[in-house]
Amino acid sequence: MAQITYREALNQALREELDRDERVFIMGEEVGYFGGAFKVTDGLLAVYGEKRVRDTPIAELTIAGAGVGAAMGGLKPIVELMTINFGLLAMDQIVNHAAKIHYMFGGRAKVPLVIRAPQGAGHQLGAQHSQSLEAYFLHCPGLLVAIPATPADAKGLLKSCIRQDNPVIFLEHESLYGVKGDVPEGEYLTPLGQASVLREGKDITIVSYSKCVYDAVAAAEALENEGVDAEVIDLRTLNPLDTATVVESVRKTGKAMVVYEGWRTGGAGAEIAAQIYEAAFDHLDAPVERVATLDTPIPYNARLEKAALPGAADIVKVAERMV
Amino acid sequence: MDLGKDKMLEMYRMMTRIRLFETQVRDLATASEIPGFVHVSIGEEASATGVCAALRPADRITSTHRGHGHLIAKGGRLDRMMAEIFGKRTGYCKGKGGSMHIVDFSLGILGANGIVGGGIPIATGSALAAVVTQRDEVTACFFGDGASNEGTFHESLNLAAVWKLPVIYVCENNGFGEFTPMQTVTSVTDIAVRAQAYGIPGIVIDGNDVLEVYRCASEAIARARAGEGPTLIECKTYRWEGHVVGEQAFLGKASYRSEEEVAEWKARCPLIRFEKFAAESGMISAAELKKIRAETEVELEAAVKFARESPLPDPAEVTDDVFSG
Incomplete structure (x- = not known):
C-alpha cells in the first residue's frame, strides 16, 4: 500500500x-x-x-x-x-x-x-x-x-x-x-455512514471527525500514560451519522466526549451528544462533554487563534476531570 | 416565418389551457378549496406559450413561482398539476411540492421554483450538461423582472456568455416585483439592455403577442443550438391578477396600481389578440377556436374531478424521498 x-x-x-x-x-x-x-x-x-x-x-x-x-x-x-x-x-x-x-x-x-x-x-x-x-x-x-x-x-x-x-x-x-x-491503490470505497474506531479503550469514548481526530488520538496516547484507556471514534460522515458505533462504545466506557472544530454552540457535537443521551443515558456515568472552538470569530494572532481552537491538551484536561 | 396552421392552433390551445386552468385555480383558491400560496399568470400566457412552442421535446425549461403556464406550455397534464395543487398523492410531486414546485421531469421541466432567481443558475447548469454530453439541447430559463435584480441573473448571464451555453433567458417583465413597481427598484427601463454588459444579444419584445414571442424565441434557440451562446429576451407583459391570490387580505385598502392600468392591459389580452389575428388572416375560423375552448373546458373539468377524487398522501409518506436510493 x-x-x-x-x-x-x-x-x-x-x-x-x-x-x-x-x-x-x-x-x-x-x-x-x-x-x-x-x-x-x-x-x-x-x-x-x-x-x-x-x-x-x-x-x-x-x-x-x-x-x-x-x-x-x-x-x-x-x-x-x-x-x-x-x-x-x-x-x-x-x-x-x-x-x-x-x-x-x-x-x-x-x-x-x-x-x-x-x-x-x-x-x-x-x-x-x-x-x-x-x-x-x-x-x-x-x-x-x-x-x-x-x-x-x-x-x-x-x-x-x-x-x-x-x-x-x-x-x-x-x-x-x-x-x-x-x-489502497485503485478501487477503494469507504461506506457512507460507517464510523471508524481508531483506537479501542474502556474508560472513555472520544468521538471526533476531520482534523480533531488527530488531536483526539494524541490526547488518547497522553492519557494512556496516566492510566486512562480512551477509545477514539472517527465519524467520517455526519450525515449519515453512525450513532450505533458511538452508542456501543459509550455503553462500554460510560463516558463520552465530542471533539470538533466547529463552534461549541449549536455545533455537530451538540447533536451527537443529544443522540448519546437519547440512546445511552442509563450507561452514562458523567455528562457528555464538548471540546470545540470557543464561541468567537477566529482571530488572526497566532496565540489568540490557538486559544480559540480545541487541541489535544484541552481533550486531556477534560478527560481527566471526567474519569 | 411560416408557422403553419397546426402550430398556430397548438399555441392557441396552450394559451387557452393556461388561461382556463389558472382562472380555475384562482377561483378554487379564493374559495379556500386549495391551500397555500398560489401565483397565477393570467394575462401572461403568450410568453410561456411562444417560447415552449419553439422548443423541442428534449429541450428543457426552468420556471418560477408563477409557473403553471410554463409547465402547461411544455406539455404538463392539467389533471396531475391540479392534483398537486390539491396536495394529492396523484399530483406530479405526490403532494409534496404544491403550486410553486410542480415538475414533470419526463417533459424536461427542471422545476418551478419558489426562490426568485433560483432557477437561473440551474438552467445555466442544464445548458452546460448539454455541452458536456454533446447533446443537441437548449434550455429556456423563465424568470421575472424582479429576478433580474438578483445576483444569480448577473452571475449566470456572465457564465453562460463566457462558455457560450445553449440557453435562452426569458424575462417576463410584468411590471411588478410583488407589489413594488419595477421602475422604482430597477436601474434600467428595459431589462434586455443588461445583456450588453455580458456581451450577448438582448431584445425587447411584445410579450403578449404569441407569434412574435415564437419568432424571437426560435431565432434565439437556433442561435443557442448553433453554439453561438445565450440570448436575453425581455417579454413586456402584465399580470391581471395580484402577485398572489388573496393578496387583498394583507394589502387591505392599499393599492399598488390603478384600475385603468389593469384595464388597459386587459385590452391587450394575448388570446383576444390571437383571435383577431386569426379572423384577419382568414387561416383559422372562429369555429376552430371555439372547439379548442370547448375541448379545454372538458379537459379542465376532468382535471378538477381527478384532483378532488384522488387520495391524500398517507402521513407515513412524510419522510419518503428525503434521499434517493
Missing part, C-alpha cells in the same frame, strides 16, 4: 472517477490551469481537458446552481468551492435547491452533486477564512455530509460520494492536505 498525502488521495479519487464515468466533471475557481487553490485538482486539466475540468468565474452561487442544473441534466458534477467560507454565498442553491429537489419534486428528480470545500483554521487567515461550518449542512435534511480525516478515507469517501445520487457536502480540512497515510 502506498503512503500518499490526503491531497494526493483526493486527486487519485478524482482521476479514477473521471476515468470510470464520463458523466463526471469538475468545475470551480482555479481548478483547471492552477490545479486548485490547494492543488487537489492538480494535473487533471491536462489529462481530461477543458470540457471536464472547468475554471469558473468567482461566482459561488451560480457555480453551485450550475452544478445542480448539470446534475439534473444527467451529469455527475463535482463542484469545488475554494473554501467553505466562500460557500456561504452558495447557500441558497445548496439549501433551497440541491437539498430539496428530490423530495419537493416527489422523488422524481435526482441531484447527484458533490460539492467539495476545504475548511478549518490554524493558518492565521483571520475570521473569514478559518471557519468550520459542517453544522450548517448537517442541519439541513437532504444533504449528505462527508468529512474525512485520513488520506484513505479522503479517497474512499470521495469515490463513494461521486457514485451515489444525492447531493453531498464534502469537507476537507486545510491542515490535512499534507498529511500522509496508507491509501
